[in-house]
Amino acid sequence: MNDVTDSILNWAAGNATFSEATQMVNKFSYDSLAYHHRQNSANNGICAYPSVSSSFTTTIVNNPDDLQSSISFGAQSGSVVCGLDRVGADVSPFVMTLRHRSVESFPEDTSPDQMYSFPGSQSGNLGFFAEQWGLEDANSNEIAFLATAVGERRNSSSTGIWSGTNYVDMDVYELNYGTSCLYTTTFDFEVGVYRFCNTINNDSTYDSDLAGSLYGFKTFLADVPTNGASTYRTFAVGVGAYGVGDILNLGIAPIYTPNCGGLSPSYSDCTLNYIYSAAGEQLISVDFAANTITGTISLQDHYVISSLSNAGINQMTPQNQGYDAYNATVQNLSFTGTISGNSFSGTISNAHFSGTIIGSFYGPQAAEIGAIIRLDHLGFSGGDYETSGAFSMISLVGLKL
Numbered sequence: 001m002n003d004v005t006d007s008i009l010n011w012a013a014g015n016a017t018f019s020e021a022t023q024m025v026n027k028f029s030y031d032s033l034a035y036h037h038r039q040n041s042a043n044n045g046i047c048a049y050p051s052v053s054s055s056f057t058t059t060i061v062n063n064p065d066d067l068q069s070s071i072s073f074g075a076q077s078g079s080v081v082c083g084l085d086r087v088g089a090d091v092s093p094f095v096m097t098l099r100h101r102s103v104e105s106f107p108e109d110t111s112p113d114q115m116y117s118f119p120g121s122q123s124g125n126l127g128f129f130a131e132q133w134g135l136e137d138a139n140s141n142e143i144a145f146l147a148t149a150v151g152e153r154r155n156s157s158s159t160g161i162w163s164g165t166n167y168v169d170m171d172v173y174e175l176n177y178g179t180s181c182l183y184t185t186t187f188d189f190e191v192g193v194y195r196f197c198n199t200i201n202n203d204s205t206y207d208s209d210l211a212g213s214l215y216g217f218k219t220f221l222a223d224v225p226t227n228g229a230s231t232y233r234t235f236a237v238g239v240g241a242y243g244v245g246d247i248l249n250l251g252i253a254p255i256y257t258p259n260c261g262g263l264s265p266s267y268s269d270c271t272l273n274y275i276y277s278a279a280g281e282q283l284i285s286v287d288f289a290a291n292t293i294t295g296t297i298s299l300q301d302h303y304v305i306s307s308l309s310n311a312g313i314n315q316m317t318p319q320n321q322g323y324d325a326y327n328a329t330v331q332n333l334s335f336t337g338t339i340s341g342n343s344f345s346g347t348i349s350n351a352h353f354s355g356t357i358i359g360s361f362y363g364p365q366a367a368e369i370g371a372i373i374r375l376d377h378l379g380f381s382g383g384d385y386e387t388s389g390a391f392s393m394i395s396l397v398g399l400k401l
Contacts, residue, residue: 027217028058028215028216028217029214029215029216029217029218029360030055030056030057030058030213030214030215031213031214031358031359031360031370031372032054032055032056032211032212032213032214032372033050033051033054033211033212033356033358033372033373033374033393034050034051034054034073034209034210034211034212034374034393035048035049035050035051035209035210035211035374035391035393036048036049036050036051036073036076036091036208036209037206037207037208037209037210037241037272038078038086038088038089038090038091038207039088039089039205039206039207040078040085040086040087040088040089041087041088041089042085042087042088045082045085045086045089046086046089046206047078047081047082047086047089048241048391049076049078049081049082050374050376050391051073051074051076051091051209051211052073052074052075052076053072053073053074054072054073054074054211055070055071055072055073055095056069056070056071056211056213057069057070058070061099066099066100066101066190067099067100068097068098068099068100069097069098069100069103070095070096070097071095071096071097071175072093072094072095072096073091073092073093073209074091074093075090075091075092075093076090076091077090078090092137094137094138094143096133096135096143097135098133098135099194101188101194101196102135102194102195102196102197103131103132103133103196104131104132104196104197104198105129105130105131105132106129106130106131106132106308107129107308115127115128115129115151115153116128116129116308116309116310116312116313117153117310118278118303118313118315119313119314119315120301120315121301121315122162122278122301122315124153124161125152125153125161125162125278125280126150126151126152126153126162126237126278127150127151127152127153128148128149128150128151128276128305128313129148129149130146130147130148130149130308131146131147131149132144132145132146132147132181132196132197132198132199132200133145133146133147133197134181134183134196134197134200142179142180142181143177144177144178144179144180144181144197144200145175145176145177145178145200146175146176146178146200146267147173147174147175147176148173148174148176148305149171149172149173150171150172150173150237150239150276151169151170151171151172151237152169152170152171152235152237152397154169160235160397162235162280163234163235163397163398163399164399165216165362165368165397165398165399166363166368167216167217167362167363167367167368168214168215168216168217168360168362168363168368168369168370168397169214169215169216169397170212170213170214170215170237170370170372170395170396170397171212171213171237171395172210172211172212172213172237172238172239172276172393172394172395173210173211173213173239174208174209174210174239174274175208175209175211176203176208176271177203177205177207177208178200178202178203178205178265178270179200179202179203179204179205180200180201180202181197181198181199181200181201182197182198182199182201183195183196183197183198184196184198199264200265201263201264202261202262202263202265203260203261203262203265203269203270203271204260204261204270205260205270206256206260206270206271206272208271208272210239210240210241210274210391210392210393211393212238212372212373212374212393212394212395213372213395214359214360214370214371214372214395214397216362216363216368216370217362217363218342218343218360218361218362219342219360219361219362219363219364219365219366219367220342221341221342223364223365223366224288224341224342224361224365224366225288225365225366226288226289227288227289228288228289229285229286229287229288229289230285230286230288230366230400230401231283231284231285231286231400231401232283232284232286232368232369232398232399232400232401233281233282233283233398233399233401234282234283234284234295234369234371234396234397234398235278235279235280235281235282235396235397235398236277236278236279236282236297236299236394236395236396237276237277237278237279237394237395237396238276238277238278238279238299238330238373238392238393238394238395239274239275239276239277239392239393240274240275240277240330240375240390240391240392240393241272241273241274241275241390241391241392256271256272256273257269257270257271257272257273258270266307267305267306267307267308267312268306268307273304274304274305275302275303275304275316275326276302276303276304276305276313277299277300277301277302277303277330277394278299278300278301278302278303279297279298279299279300279301279396280300282295282296282297282298282396282398283295284369284371284398286339286366286369288339288366291338291339291340292336292337292338292339293335293336293337293338293339293344293346293359294334294335294336294337295334295335296332296333296334296335297333297335297348297373297394297396298330298331298332298333299327299330299331299333299394300327301315302315302316302323302326302327303315303316304316329350329352329353329390330350330352330353330392331350332350332351333348333349333350333353333373333375334348334349334350335347335348335349335357335373337357337359342360342361342366343358343359343360343361344357344358344359344360344371345357345358345359348373348375349378351378352377352378352390353375353376353377353378353390353392354375354376354378355373355374355375355376356373356374357371357372357373358371358372359371359372366400367399367400368397368398368399368400369397369398369399369400370395370396370397370398371395371396371397372393372394372395372396373392373393373394373395373396374391374392374393374394375391375392375393375394376390376391377390377391
């Protein structure tokens, strides 16, 4: 589902044997954190909670241009996290796997320079695309979702236009689950007959997942510096939901959009009004001798996506759409962490949020860095999103100065 993953694998398809391409893929690392939002069985309550595990991978199947992606999360029970009245607000451990030919993409070409472009201050730097999945689980229950991913646009050499990274890329994405798909069956001379979800024709659930992901070539353990200190200039993207009861006084729009259960739902039907954010030129300090990492992140630019088109994303502005109230909550997120091998982990907080940060070093001599942040609102209690809910996922990458 990541455009840079596809770019690397597509390069392998045209420039490497199957064996060589497979070796390249095997050296590619994936890291992810996620957050879940689930309705209970009675459809009268919501449970939101951090994932116990999150995985996204892309693999080669029969030849270098035959790719498949898999998404999975650790099993969790809504009644355990949020109480007995949240029975059914669960997360299944089923591994969702589809060949890329069975995924409907918007736009059709999701290569790094063809994604829908962000407007305003991040025009040309960031883009978004979506993928429509339809499949059955092990019990023949249908799974249908639209995955919206926001990430960095890249040039023809797969170098980040915004961050300049070559060894790591990031994205944040939302899986918005529907109820059922209309499928199209087609034929390909190489693979024969297959089908794909042409349209999500019914959506009667507010179930969704948010995730932050990193993709790239991690620094070999023996190549990580053991002395000295470095500063990294990083760039971040984030996505979050900010409360049923307008808990952060945003005044943007109702957190839940209407029209659940209707046929042929639009992009903005029966979902949450997620806010996407971006931050440039954020500095992170690393002390390799002391095995410590510190920094402060402030998200500066904020967006709302309403449709799958270049015109479908709008930038929030001061004194408009609750920008000031929201912007104040995502400033000065300070973190500290401990380095272990080529990775690190720690905690992050400000006056409104607290959370977790994980990350790794990428490229020779830890030339690049990547991290994922998961945030909870400080008033968030026991997964009861309806009274105290606000949560966010942030991914960042950067270069050593």
